[in-house]
Amino acid sequence: MPYTFALLAAASADQGPGDALRIVLLGSIVGAALLAWFLLRGYGNEDNND
Numbered sequence: 001m002p003y004t005f006a007l008l009a010a011a012s013a014d015q016g017p018g019d020a021l022r023i024v025l026l027g028s029i030v031g032a033a034l035l036a037w038f039l040l041r042g043y044g045n046e047d048n049n050d
Helices: 002-013 018-040
Strands: none
Touching: none
């Protein structure tokens, strides 16, 4: 069993920047969606309920 963990750790160490790029990509997609929501949320309000 410890040999399996060592093998998985060695295999994951050789993958390069894959995890970091995946995190940056997901973060940028979520950030773009939140920015679009923030910028577009006022355009649908035609009631003028100030």
